[in-house]
Amino acid sequence: xxxxxxxxxxxxxxxxxxxxxxxxxxxxxxxxxxxxxxxxxxxxxxxxxxxxxxxxxxxxxxxxxxxxxxxxxxxxxxxxxxxxxxxxxxxxxxxxxxxxxxxxxxxxxxxxxxxxxxxxxxxxxxxxxxxxxxxxxxxxxxxxxxxxxxxxxxxxxxxxxxxxxxxxxxxxxxxxxxxxxxxxxxxxxxxxxxxxxxxxxxxxxxxxxxxxxxxxxxxxxxxxxxxxxxxxxxxxxxxxxxxxxxxxxxxxxxxxxxxxxxxxxxxxxxxxxxxxxxxxxxxxxxxxxxxxxxxxxxxxxxxxxxxxxxxxxxxxxxxxxxxxxxxxxxxxxxxxxxxxxxxxxxxxxxxxxxxxxxxxxxxxxxxxxxxxxxxxxxxxxxxxxxxxxxxxxxxxxxxxxxxxxxxxxxxxxxxxxxxxxxxxxxxxxxxxxxxxxxxxxxxxxxxxxxxxxxxxxxxxxxxxxxxxxxxxxxxxxxxxxxxxxxxxxxxxxxxxxxxxxxxxxxxxxxxxxxxxx
Numbered sequence: 001x002x003x004x005x006x007x008x009x010x011x012x013x014x015x016x017x018x019x020x021x022x023x024x025x026x027x028x029x030x031x032x033x034x035x036x037x038x039x040x041x042x043x044x045x046x047x048x049x050x051x052x053x054x055x056x057x058x059x060x061x062x063x064x065x066x067x068x069x070x071x072x073x074x075x076x077x078x079x080x081x082x083x084x085x086x087x088x089x090x091x092x093x094x095x096x097x098x099x100x101x102x103x104x105x106x107x108x109x110x111x112x113x114x115x116x117x118x119x120x121x122x123x124x125x126x127x128x129x130x131x132x133x134x135x136x137x138x139x140x141x142x143x144x145x146x147x148x149x150x151x152x153x154x155x156x157x158x159x160x161x162x163x164x165x166x167x168x169x170x171x172x173x174x175x176x177x178x179x180x181x182x183x184x185x186x187x188x189x190x191x192x193x194x195x196x197x198x199x200x201x202x203x204x205x206x207x208x209x210x211x212x213x214x215x216x217x218x219x220x221x222x223x224x225x226x227x228x229x230x231x232x233x234x235x236x237x238x239x240x241x242x243x244x245x246x247x248x249x250x251x252x253x254x255x256x257x258x259x260x261x262x263x264x265x266x267x268x269x270x271x272x273x274x275x276x277x278x279x280x281x282x283x284x285x286x287x288x289x290x291x292x293x294x295x296x297x298x299x300x301x302x303x304x305x306x307x308x309x310x311x312x313x314x315x316x317x318x319x320x321x322x323x324x325x326x327x328x329x330x331x332x333x334x335x336x337x338x339x340x341x342x343x344x345x346x347x348x349x350x351x352x353x354x355x356x357x358x359x360x361x362x363x364x365x366x367x368x369x370x371x372x373x374x375x376x377x378x379x380x381x382x383x384x385x386x387x388x389x390x391x392x393x394x395x396x397x398x399x400x401x402x403x404x405x406x407x408x409x410x411x412x413x414x415x416x417x418x419x420x421x422x423x424x425x426x427x428x429x430x431x432x433x434x435x436x437x438x439x440x441x442x443x444x445x446x447x448x449x450x451x452x453x454x455x456x457x458x459x460x461x462x463x464x465x466x467x468x469x470x471x472x473x474x475x476x477x478x479x480x481x482x483x484x485x486x487x488x489x490x491x492x493x494x495x496x497x498x499x500x501x502x503x504x505x506x507x508x509x510x511x512x513x514x515x516x517x
Contacts, residue, residue, distance in 0.1 A: 066129050067127025067129045067141070069126075069127055070127065070128050073128075074125055077122050077125070078122045080122075081122035081123075082120065084122075085118040085119065085122075092116070096241075099245065100154075100237065100241075102420075103237050103241050103244070103302065105233040105236055107158060107159060107227075107347040108156060108158050108159075108233060109157045109159060110155070110156075110157035111155075113152070113153070113154060114155040114164055115151055115152065115153040116150075116152055117150060118148065118150050119148045119149035120149060121146075121147065121149045123145065123146035123172075124144075124145045125142055125143065126143035126144075128140060128141070128142055128143070129141040129143075137179055137180065137181055137182065138180040138182065139178075140177070141175055141176070141177050141197070142175065142176040142178065144173075144174050145172070146170075146171065146172040147172075148172075152166065152167040152170070153165065154166075156230065160227060160228075160346075161222075163219055163222050163227060164219070164221070165217055165218070165224075165234070166217070166219075166220050167217060168215065169214070169216045170213075170214070170215045171212075171214045171215070172211075173211070174211035174212065174213075175196070176194065176195075177193075177197050177248060178194055179193035179195075179265070180192060181193070181262075181265060183257075185257075190255070190260050191253060191254060191255045191256055191260055191265055192256060193251050193252070193253050193254075194246075194252045194254070195247070195248045195249075195250065195252070196211040196246045196247050197211070197247075211246075228347055229349075232350075233347070244301050244302045248329075248332060249267055249329035250328075251267060253265050267329070268328065269405055269408040270327050270330055270405070271326075271330060271363070271397055271398055271399040271400050272325070272327065272397075273324070273325045273327050273335065273358060273361070273395065274322060274323075274324050274397075274398070275322070275325060275335060275393060275395050276320065276321065276322040276395070277296050277319045277322075277337075277391070277393060278318065278319070278392040278394060279316070279317060279392050280294060280296070280316065280317055280339060280391050280392070281389055281392070282387065282390065283315040283316070283317075284315075284387075284388045284389060286349045290313050291314060292315060292341035292349075293311065293312045293314075293341055294314065294315075294317050294340065295308050295309065295310045295311070295342060296308045297337070298323060298325070298335060298336065298338070299325065299336055300326065300327055300333050300335055300336075301326070301328075303416065304326065308321045310342045315389075326412060327397070330358050330359055330397070330399075332359075334355050334356060334357045335356045335358065336353065336355055336377070337354045337355075337356070337393075338353045339351040339373060339391065351373065351388060351389070352388035353375075353376065353377055354373050354391055355371075356369065356393070361395055361396075362397070363398065363399050364397070365396065366395075366396045367394070368392070368393070368394050369392075369394075370391070370393075371393065372390055373388040373390065373391060375388065
């Protein structure tokens with residue numbers, strides 16, 4: 001009897017324990033499901049939604065990473081880099097060297113690679129973000145960092161000296177945007193677009209970051225002071241190539257098939273910006289004797305740089321010259337205006353620079369704007385925060401119609417071809433030379449045919465201040481043996497040479513009637 005009752009009691013207790021355990025497990029399961037649903041709902045909320053829910057108790061340490069880490073990719077990249085570096089060295093050198101020649105500043109006659117190697121340190125990819133902003137496209141943003149050990153030596157041939165320059169401590173920080181255009185045929189990608197994202201703006205749902213390329217210049221077997229302003233000239237060349245070729249909205253379009261239509265991926269003109277350079281006030285004097293001889297260069301793209309006439313011996317010059325510049329992306333592009341002091345004996349000195357975002361200009365609305373001149377647009381390079389004067393402008397933006405857009409696109413292509421032809425003819429030193437006066441019609445890309453082309457060599461030669469009179473004035477200045485004062489003496493003692501230069505320039509430039517003839 002005791003045995004049976006003990007067995008029954010054991011069965012009852014065992015069933016009770018199993019039933020209780022099962023009930024507890026079911027409750028835990030329901031809680032986990034409910035918690036997973038809550039986490040999923042919270043995961044779909046944004047920062048603003050969480051702030052509304054949490055109020056003042058929202059923890060600041062909560063972050064929303066936009067980029068996914070790819071440590072596995074960096075491991076493979078470090079193993080592949082010796083082979084990638086060797087293969088890419090020849091491709092990069094072959095692609096970049098012609099650009100150095102096209103974008104070299106006027107003070108340098110030749111700029112080529114003497115030695116080029118990407119080194120042994122592989123880049124690092126901090127993260128990748130995938131987006132689908134448009135149907136039929138996949139957009140990949142790559143957070144790219146490279147503190148490499150490349151061996152790069154530039155052969156610089158300037159007007160005053162020739163010197164090999166080594167680029168050391170190269171560091172690259174940028175976000176590379178790769179756009180894949182999808183297709184229904186193998187390999188399912190018809191074209192690839194590559195660009196470096198530009199500086200941040202808030203009008204779109206994504207942020208853009210300005211690419212940073214930092215390096216140190218060292219003269220091999222000499223001193224950088226042998227060529228005055230060489231560091232600034234090389235910096236300007238590098239920035240111009242990046243801004244004009246790779247920085248968004250500019251891009252490289254690579255078709256991956258035969259007869260691939262990439263017209264929708266190409267960058268197209270959006271509008272025309274009319275800029276009237278009215279005057280400058282309180283410019284900083286760079287001359288030891290007399291006053292500076294200021295002029296203004298302006299551009300949206302460095303390839304289409306234009307300039308005003310030179311106002312001699314004046315720190316409050318008035319130009320009242322109007323230029324028309326093509327805008328290809330109103331939300332991201334800006335007008336860069338640089339004020340220089342002309343110097344017939346050495347490199348022109350920059351008096352100041354200013355920047356005007358096109359997005360701040362209302363369409364079809366004339367505006368008067370005053371910009372403060374700065375030493376540099378890069379805050380890290382500003383050493384002098386003193387007053388450099390102001391630049392007064394009148395601007396108006398005109399959005400293109402479809403017909404105007406196609407016309408401007410063709411005119412822009414012809415303008416590039418004409419600049420290359422003038423460079424080959426020896427009329428301009430590089431395609432980056434700023435064209436002045438009526439020659440700005442070439443740089444604007446609008447109204448090009450009929451005036452800019454027919455002007456020919458003499459037309460652009462006048463815009464660049466060329467001619468025998470200029471050479472004679474320079475010889476007279478050097479012959480005086482007074483260094484910088486020679487410029488002042490060349491203007492006063494040998495004033496008749498300067499007059500001959502002006503008369504030569506005015507007689508060289510053809511009138512519109514002559515050009516059309």
